[in-house]
Amino acid sequence: MPRVPIDSARLPLGRALLAWAILAASAAHAGTCQIVRSPDIPVTMSGLRPVVHAQINGQDAALAVDSGAFFSMLTPAAVQQFQLPYKEFPGLYVEGIGGHESARVVRVRKFTLLGTTWDDVEFVVAGSGFGGGAVGLLGQNVLRIADVEYDLANGVIRLVKPKGDCKRTNLAYWADAANKPYSVIDIEFARVGQPHTRSVAYLNGVKIGVIFDTGAAQSLLTLGAAKRAGITPTSPGVTEGGDSWGLGHKLTQTWITRFSSFKIGDEEIQHAQLRFGDVLLMNADMLIGADFFLSHRVYVATSQSRLYFTYNGGPVFDLSAARAPAEAAAAAAPGVDASGVPSPPAAPDAALRLDEPTDAAGFARRGAASDARHDYAAALADLTRACELAPTESSNFYQRGVVYWHKGQEDAALADFNQAIMLKPDNVDALLDRASLRVGRHAPAAEVTPDLEAASRALPLQAEVRLRIGDLYESAGQPVPALIEYSKWIDSHPRDNLFMPRALNSRCRSRALAGQELEQALGDCNASLRMRPNTAAYLDSRGLVYLRKNDYDKAIADYNAALHLQPKSAWSLYGRGLAKLRKGLTADGQTDVAAANALEPKMAEHAARYGITP
Numbered sequence: 001m002p003r004v005p006i007d008s009a010r011l012p013l014g015r016a017l018l019a020w021a022i023l024a025a026s027a028a029h030a031g032t033c034q035i036v037r038s039p040d041i042p043v044t045m046s047g048l049r050p051v052v053h054a055q056i057n058g059q060d061a062a063l064a065v066d067s068g069a070f071f072s073m074l075t076p077a078a079v080q081q082f083q084l085p086y087k088e089f090p091g092l093y094v095e096g097i098g099g100h101e102s103a104r105v106v107r108v109r110k111f112t113l114l115g116t117t118w119d120d121v122e123f124v125v126a127g128s129g130f131g132g133g134a135v136g137l138l139g140q141n142v143l144r145i146a147d148v149e150y151d152l153a154n155g156v157i158r159l160v161k162p163k164g165d166c167k168r169t170n171l172a173y174w175a176d177a178a179n180k181p182y183s184v185i186d187i188e189f190a191r192v193g194q195p196h197t198r199s200v201a202y203l204n205g206v207k208i209g210v211i212f213d214t215g216a217a218q219s220l221l222t223l224g225a226a227k228r229a230g231i232t233p234t235s236p237g238v239t240e241g242g243d244s245w246g247l248g249h250k251l252t253q254t255w256i257t258r259f260s261s262f263k264i265g266d267e268e269i270q271h272a273q274l275r276f277g278d279v280l281l282m283n284a285d286m287l288i289g290a291d292f293f294l295s296h297r298v299y300v301a302t303s304q305s306r307l308y309f310t311y312n313g314g315p316v317f318d319l320s321a322a323r324a325p326a327e328a329a330a331a332a333a334p335g336v337d338a339s340g341v342p343s344p345p346a347a348p349d350a351a352l353r354l355d356e357p358t359d360a361a362g363f364a365r366r367g368a369a370s371d372a373r374h375d376y377a378a379a380l381a382d383l384t385r386a387c388e389l390a391p392t393e394s395s396n397f398y399q400r401g402v403v404y405w406h407k408g409q410e411d412a413a414l415a416d417f418n419q420a421i422m423l424k425p426d427n428v429d430a431l432l433d434r435a436s437l438r439v440g441r442h443a444p445a446a447e448v449t450p451d452l453e454a455a456s457r458a459l460p461l462q463a464e465v466r467l468r469i470g471d472l473y474e475s476a477g478q479p480v481p482a483l484i485e486y487s488k489w490i491d492s493h494p495r496d497n498l499f500m501p502r503a504l505n506s507r508c509r510s511r512a513l514a515g516q517e518l519e520q521a522l523g524d525c526n527a528s529l530r531m532r533p534n535t536a537a538y539l540d541s542r543g544l545v546y547l548r549k550n551d552y553d554k555a556i557a558d559y560n561a562a563l564h565l566q567p568k569s570a571w572s573l574y575g576r577g578l579a580k581l582r583k584g585l586t587a588d589g590q591t592d593v594a595a596a597n598a599l600e601p602k603m604a605e606h607a608a609r610y611g612i613t614p
Helices: 012-024 076-082 173-178 223-228 290-294 360-372 376-389 394-407 410-423 428-440 445-458 466-475 479-491 500-514 518-531 536-548 552-565 570-582 586-599 603-608
Strands: 026-030 033-037 044-046 049-056 059-065 093-096 099-102 104-113 116-125 136-138 147-151 156-164 183-186 197-203 206-212 220-222 239-244 252-264 267-277 286-288 296-301 306-311
Touching: 044 360, 049 290, 059 076, 173 306, 183 197, 197 286, 206 223, 220 223, 223 267, 239 267, 290 296, 360 376, 360 394, 376 394, 394 410, 394 428, 410 428, 428 445, 428 466, 445 466, 445 479, 466 479, 466 500, 479 500, 500 518, 500 536, 518 536, 536 552, 536 570, 552 570, 570 586, 570 603, 586 603
Parallel strands: 059 136, 206 286, 220 267
Antiparallel strands: 026 033, 033 156, 044 049, 049 059, 049 104, 093 099, 104 116, 147 156, 147 296, 183 306, 197 206, 197 252, 220 286, 239 252, 252 267, 296 306
16 A cells, blocks of 8 residues: 555546546336446456456556545556656655555556556556466556446446445345345445445454455455464464565565354355465455455445345355466365355256347456366366357467366367467467477477467567576477576566566576576575575575586585475475585485486486486
8 A cells, every 4th residue: 555645636537537438338127226337348367366457558457446546546567668768756655464565656648558558647556466467556546537337247347326226236246137135244434545445254253354355366364363263383283375466575484274263254165175374454354356256246336335146156265376277177066165055956057148149259368267267168168168259369269278277188288279379370378278288298399499489579578478488498498498588588677577576586597507607606595695684596596506616615505505495395305416426425415316217217217307417
């Protein structure tokens, strides 16, 4: 949240968008209350990131919809990419789960959304990356101009303006139409400095404060809230949940465990599995993220200081540490989702299908949302319909390929990626996923590198996915082009970027694997360790640099430190074994090499490809 807020009334975008929405809206009647809905704002789910497509000075720009952001934002890399001029706004700070950071302001000369262009629109500049391919956020200066209906499962958001006597009216109009139960809760009055949608829930019967935040991909409890419910990271049954991040420069470790109950409104989840982490939220105990919005249809009635929601079905909370291809489609027991909520009948939910898509784009968005909800059958049905209605649209075949991949049907996924690339040779997402699929199948580099080269040519220097391209080159046994991609990213991002330590370590490792520029490699590894001390992967990379430099004592010391943190690292064991063998410590060295080969049977063969041998 801002330390020095910008007055959203100064911006033409919010006022103009509201005027446009009212002029173009349709109306539904509820007694003496008239519910005026804007046309659908198309939203495509990129994993758990709701993304809208806009243009900045005529260039395409994806923005993540973030109801928790006080203002619309761009990353520093996006400012560089679009060559935007900064405005002076001293003393501005923003704060998120990663801590706080200073921010700046830029003015976009022409901003286009939903086919309408506005002049001189301001954005706050902050953050390291927002995921989902987004270069920025669409925040509360747009989302607070009216009531907002989040229908992410159908791939849309709507601005809503109640007219007439609506104070006592049920504004969950779709629930009335389907005779479907709904929940309603009070929300706090929002203001510019505190724009969040706040309410309360109950964890194991204890009242907690919650913030509804579509910018948080996964819902997240604070450590304090978990502790009040009797749970700590060392409690029985707690598992690691991966890292979480947002605004600020801090990666936050998370954990997952089962709580006796979670209740919000009239909806109660028994034996709910929830993620919690060491995050600091202003006057709240939990972020309710996009996973909840996907499993519910949500109406934020600022006009009434209430929030309405209905349950769509499926998992309420996404518990995956990272979305991986070929994930198990049946992660939860049949009939019960991962959060312990009984799944709905197989037939489509009536309220979910009230606004049936009428074109390929609508079916594609709903299909992407179903994929994010792990409802692969519905996703395939909608995306197949999208492919039939728009057989020349590359993105439809790409998205269907992703669903097949998530189901573990790699041949079908590859066929769709091939079709997507045939239709649009510079479809970066399809190129990278086809390369990734082939890497996973251990295809030769000659089958992988053309896709990576094509993707690299199609991207701006600042693109976040350059890190992924580098990773794929390295996985394909090509460390030299990998370090080139890492360098492009590093040279176009500020040193305080959240992902800079990871990028520097990756470039260090690529140089070490290639056996070249070892002094520069050492500099990169040292820099990454200064930023994130005691990181096992970074110590392992520096150990490899020292091994390449024949500095065996330092190599052994780094490998010791890495193995202390991660005892079952095959690379660290193998590298330490080689260093010991070269020092004449034959028995100890052979023990480490044997342990590495036991963990990874082809460890010696893999290392030998880079000339790393005893």
